[in-house]
Amino acid sequence: MTVGIVWFRTDLRVVDHAPLEALAGRCQRLVAVYCVDPREYAPTRWGFPRTSARRAAFVLGSVIALREELRRRGGDLVVRRGRPIDVIPALAREVGATDLAFHAEAASDERADEAAVEAAVGADGVRVHALWGHTLAPIAALPFSVRDLPGHFTAFRQQVERRVRVPAGRPAPTELPAPVRDVAPGDVPSLAELGLEGALDDPRQLTSFVPGTVAGMARMQGYIWDRDLLRIYKQTRNGLLAPDDSSKLSPWLATGALSPRTVFDAILAYEQERVRNESTYWLAFELWWRDYFRFVALQAGRTLFRRSGPRGRDRQWRWDEARFGAWCRGETGYPLVDANMQELAATGYMSNRGRQIVASFLVNDLEIDWRAGAAWFESQLLDYDPCSNWGNWAYAAGVGNDPRPNRYFDLAKQAASYDTDAAYVRHWLPALASLAPPLAHEPWRQSDVRYHARVAPLRTAERTTGLLPL
Numbered sequence: 001m002t003v004g005i006v007w008f009r010t011d012l013r014v015v016d017h018a019p020l021e022a023l024a025g026r027c028q029r030l031v032a033v034y035c036v037d038p039r040e041y042a043p044t045r046w047g048f049p050r051t052s053a054r055r056a057a058f059v060l061g062s063v064i065a066l067r068e069e070l071r072r073r074g075g076d077l078v079v080r081r082g083r084p085i086d087v088i089p090a091l092a093r094e095v096g097a098t099d100l101a102f103h104a105e106a107a108s109d110e111r112a113d114e115a116a117v118e119a120a121v122g123a124d125g126v127r128v129h130a131l132w133g134h135t136l137a138p139i140a141a142l143p144f145s146v147r148d149l150p151g152h153f154t155a156f157r158q159q160v161e162r163r164v165r166v167p168a169g170r171p172a173p174t175e176l177p178a179p180v181r182d183v184a185p186g187d188v189p190s191l192a193e194l195g196l197e198g199a200l201d202d203p204r205q206l207t208s209f210v211p212g213t214v215a216g217m218a219r220m221q222g223y224i225w226d227r228d229l230l231r232i233y234k235q236t237r238n239g240l241l242a243p244d245d246s247s248k249l250s251p252w253l254a255t256g257a258l259s260p261r262t263v264f265d266a267i268l269a270y271e272q273e274r275v276r277n278e279s280t281y282w283l284a285f286e287l288w289w290r291d292y293f294r295f296v297a298l299q300a301g302r303t304l305f306r307r308s309g310p311r312g313r314d315r316q317w318r319w320d321e322a323r324f325g326a327w328c329r330g331e332t333g334y335p336l337v338d339a340n341m342q343e344l345a346a347t348g349y350m351s352n353r354g355r356q357i358v359a360s361f362l363v364n365d366l367e368i369d370w371r372a373g374a375a376w377f378e379s380q381l382l383d384y385d386p387c388s389n390w391g392n393w394a395y396a397a398g399v400g401n402d403p404r405p406n407r408y409f410d411l412a413k414q415a416a417s418y419d420t421d422a423a424y425v426r427h428w429l430p431a432l433a434s435l436a437p438p439l440a441h442e443p444w445r446q447s448d449v450r451y452h453a454r455v456a457p458l459r460t461a462e463r464t465t466g467l468l469p470l
């Protein structure tokens with residue numbers, strides 16, 4: 001009797017899932033497993049939980065959705081609490097596993113988990129299949145070794161665009177081998193059991209993110225096909241407020257409910273059936289960024305999470321709890337920063353433009369250790385992905401893979417370009433809702449407007465007019 005275990009982590013889907021497909025084809029019994037790892041829910045060194053209630057709800061909702069997908073195909077999902085090294089080898093012994101398959105991850109902690117599990121089950125004679133499947137480019141098809149990964153995105157992209165053929169996504173298996181009898185499926189924990197609490201709804205939220213593949217596919221179908229928005233993606237993608245400014249597929253890509261190749265296939269189909277233009281190219285371009293940060297994480301190992309980053313560049317950082325707290329809560333006194341941070345706390349999402357603005361503010365204006373900002377994003381973002389998050393933060397902090405050493409985002413210029421009518425700040429900051437555009441971005445200019453005091457002067461002010469009076 002061949003018994004396979006498929007270990008799910010950030011690949012919570014059945015479509016385009018090579019480990020599931022591989023073991024469905026070779027095993028007579030199949031056990032799919034997900035570990036609710038206590039380390040994911042522990043407090044960080046910065047004093048807040050590593051996963052917020054909102055992100056936990058999205059991840060656990062995705063686990064429930066995966067279980068439904070597996071059950072629909074005659075399978076099931078076993079859910080266990082514990083670290084993979086404590087769960088998987090014990091489960092393998094319990095079910096008499098002959099094979100273990102999983103998608104290989106890129107970040108160092110996840111890779112360490114894989115190595116430990118692989119060694120433990122390998123010692124019991126289980127065949128291990130660690131398959132690459134989180135990127136557009138198969139790792140084996142890269143025209144360079146990961147050690148020699150180009151130091152900048154442009155060089156990476158030019159080579160992969162020219163030399164890598166992205167394989168089409170694979171369909172889900174229609175039927176799965178039966179699960180092993182007598183293995184309790186286990187329940188998915190509630191937020192309270194994980195020690196998490198907090199309101200999950202906010203009346204200001206404009207986009208709803210429903211976990212699972214069905215909802216992710218519906219979002220993709222609606223954005224690309226029904227509302228026909230891919231043709232203008234490049235013009236709208238930097239918008240801050242509207243639900244359709246960008247694809248908003250990231251939470252499903254991060255949990256793996258959607259495979260990047262499913263999105264890539266949709267882009268190709270749209271180019272064939274509707275239009276091929278700069279915008280259709282640009283969505284694929286962004287997916288290549290996602291790929292790049294995966295490979296950067298693989299190359300960088302633990303240095304991705306160190307203060308001096310993958311580049312080993314040290315710089316003086318401050319720690320100021322009051323200012324950091326004001327940044328997290330969206331109470332810095334700078335409306336464009338505050339609106340973005342309040343959106344993040346209220347919804348678990350923030351636009352790419354917003355992320356760049358608030359990251360620059362934290363590292364350049366407040367000079368606060370970038371790892372605290374990255375940790376806060378990790379806690380809050382529904383689309384949290386270690387490679388994209390820490391890679392982008394290292395980039396913003398000037399310690400990552402960026403040809404330019406200092407990317408400073410000038411708040412006044414950003415507001416004038418991306419929130420000209422102040423609709424975004426007025427939406428997220430009710431205190432400013434009645435102000436006309438220039439004042440809504442600079443409420444300190446009028447003495448009778450009551451708003452948070454500015455936590456620190458801006459560096460632009462230092463450069464141009466001396467310190468701005470607070």
Ligand SMILES: Cc1cc2nc3c(=O)[nH]c(=O)nc-3n(C[C@H](O)[C@H](O)[C@H](O)COP(=O)(O)OP(=O)(O)OC[C@H]3O[C@@H](n4cnc5c(N)ncnc54)[C@H](O)[C@@H]3O)c2cc1C
Nearest residue numbers: 246247248249250286290351352355383384385388389392
């Ligand atoms: C400081 C900072 C932290 C970030 N943290 C994350 C994170 O934890 N998880 C995450 O998925 N993205 C992260 N990003 C990248 C980017 O902001 C989001 O992917 C994007 O805003 C998601 O919205 P969307 O799906 O509408 O993107 P779209 O513009 O529609 O892009 C489509 C997809 O391309 C990928 N993508 C786009 N931009 C980037 C990028 N700069 N880096 C990597 N992938 C990209 C995402 O998968 C995204 O869903 C971060 C960016 C910054 C500046």
